[in-house]
Amino acid sequence: xxxxxxxxxDSVVLRHSDWGEADxxxxxxxxxxxxxxxLAKGARKVTSRKAGHIEPFxxxxxxxxxxxxxxxVTQAETVNAFLGLRDDLVKTGYAAYIxxxxxxxxxxxxxxxxxxxxxxxxxxxxxxxxxxAWLAVRYYEMRLLDFLGFRxxxxxxxNCGREILPEDQFFSFTAGGVxxxxxxxxxxxxxLISLEALxxxxxxxxxxxxxxxxxxxxxxxxxxxxxxIQKETEVxxxxxxxxxxxxxLNTPGFIKRVKP
Amino acid sequence: MLLPESIxxxxxxxxxxxxIGPKSASRLAxxxxxxxxxxxxDLSVALxxxxxxxxxxxxCFNITEAGRERCEVCESPKRDGAVVCVVEEALDVLALxxxxxxxxxxxxxxxxxSPIEGIGPDDLKIKELVARVxxxxxxxxxxxxxxxxxxxxxALYLQTQLKQYGVHxxxxxxxxxxGGDLEYADQNTLLRALSGRQEMS
Numbered sequence: 243x244x245x246x247x248x249x250x251x252d253s254v255v256l257r258h259s260d261w262g263e264a265d266x267x268x269x270x271x272x273x274x275x276x277x278x279x280x281l282a283k284g285a286r287k288v289t290s291r292k293a294g295h296i297e298p299f300x301x302x303x304x305x306x307x308x309x310x311x312x313x314x315v316t317q318a319e320t321v322n323a324f325l326g327l328r329d330d331l332v333k334t335g336y337a338a339y340i341x342x343x344x345x346x347x348x349x350x351x352x353x354x355x356x357x358x359x360x361x362x363x364x365x366x367x368x369x370x371x372x373x374x375a376w377l378a379v380r381y382y383e384m385r386l387l388d389f390l391g392f393r394x395x396x397x398x399x400x401n402c403g404r405e406i407l408p409e410d411q412f413f414s415f416t417a418g419g420v421x422x423x424x425x426x427x428x429x430x431x432x433x434l435i436s437l438e439a440l441x442x443x444x445x446x447x448x449x450x451x452x453x454x455x456x457x458x459x460x461x462x463x464x465x466x467x468x469x470x471i472q473k474e475t476e477v478x479x480x481x482x483x484x485x486x487x488x489x490x491l492n493t494p495g496f497i498k499r500v501k502p
Numbered sequence: 503m504l505l506p507e508s509i510x511x512x513x514x515x516x517x518x519x520x521x522i523g524p525k526s527a528s529r530l531a532x533x534x535x536x537x538x539x540x541x542x543x544d545l546s547v548a549l550x551x552x553x554x555x556x557x558x559x560x561x562c563f564n565i566t567e568a569g570r571e572r573c574e575v576c577e578s579p580k581r582d583g584a585v586v587c588v589v590e591e592a593l594d595v596l597a598l599x600x601x602x603x604x605x606x607x608x609x610x611x612x613x614x615x616s617p618i619e620g621i622g623p624d625d626l627k628i629k630e631l632v633a634r635v636x637x638x639x640x641x642x643x644x645x646x647x648x649x650x651x652x653x654x655x656x657a658l659y660l661q662t663q664l665k666q667y668g669v670h671x672x673x674x675x676x677x678x679x680x681g682g683d684l685e686y687a688d689q690n691t692l693l694r695a696l697s698g699r700q701e702m703s
Contacts, residue, residue, distance in 0.1 A: 294687065294689075295688045331658050334655050338618045493617045
């Protein structure tokens with residue numbers, strides 16, 4: 243908890259809901275405090291000075307004051323409104339996916355995590371800028387798992403500990419990593435993972451974003467194979483998230499519905 | 503149990519309403535207990551009729567009286583059937599009607615797309631709108647969803663769905679509100695206010 247009655251918070255609005263007569267309750271991810279909830283008084287009035295600054299996806303500097311049990315937003319100024327995320331439904335969907343994952347994995351009062359905050363901002367920028375969000379979203383997922391302590395084991399078999407050989411493998415949600423074909427024979431609930439898909443996942447885990455984005459030309463050069471790899475990693479990661487969160491995510495279904 | 507069963511059950515029922523906590527609920531319950539007979543009587547009749555006497559208009563999905571196929575607006579011969587204004591909630595119809603400046607018909611979506619809450623196109627009355635437009639009578643669709651991320655997403659989706667029918671699709675203008683303040687306006691609003699500026703005449 244902050245020592246001061248009022249403090250500045252560099253925040254991203256994760257979600258909002260209506261509250262009382264004309265107020266809005268915000269769920270924020272802040273650089274200073276991690277996840278917090280704050281009340282924006284009068285934000286649903288047409289003449290509100292805050293309303294436009296506190297829409298979801300917006301990167302905004304807020305002045306938060308300690309209220310009786312919630313923070314109260316006293317000032318708001320947009321840093322980046324990510325307007326490009328709003329003119330394109332699929333991008334809106336992916337941005338919402340990024341926010342939903344963070345919202346589901348974090349808790350209030352668990353404290354700040356500046357690297358996670360930076361990852362969030364960078365990922366929103368990438369989804370806004372790039373024509374295809376696949377790379378930005380997969381990279382975000384991998385890094386998010388790292389920061390939260392769920393980094394999947396992709397280099398050694400999660401069962402026998404031997405090094406993974408260049409061949410098709412299994413992936414286990416419960417063991418949180420790759421299982422080699424020899425161990426995988428007798429184990430239940432495994433998911434196949436192709437050599438190619440594993441290569442990309444490893445690449446995202448080890449490399450900077452700039453290096454990771456060099457991998458994409460390979461995907462584009464062999465369009466058909468590239469698409470099946472994209473699909474495979476997407477399905478696998480979503481399965482893993484559903485397992486970790488013990489609940490289905492909302493946004494993948496939405497993205498599927500609006501994708502042309 | 504300190505309170506008689508009938509008071510306690512009223513308190514419990516009132517507590518389930520939004521914005522009413524246990525204290526407010528007991529205050530209301532005791533007010534009704536002390537107030538004259540007809541206050542409670544009127545309230546109970548109104549509550550009983552609320553669900554029984556309302557239904558959705560089969561054309562625009564606004565709320566109307568039970569037993570009616572279509573609402574007052576849809577039935578009125580004075581209304582222009584070539585223009586349809588798409589809104590999120592029935593209350594938005596009320597707001598537009600209060601202005602007295604709109605002569606077309608409505609379509610109530612009964613919600614808004616929200617990727618984060620998992621509300622997709624199938625949860626709204628979108629198919630019904632597309633069917634109305636496909637009938638051919640409609641020339642213009644005015645998208646009057648709220649100017650929020652969810653409202654914009656809904657408008658965007660509707661635009662893609664309606665494109666193939668060749669109707670004129672418009673969106674309510676966005677700009678600076680009456681009594682507003684330029685200094686506090688956000689980029690999105692200011693940009694749109696600039697691009698939608700109008701000749702003074």
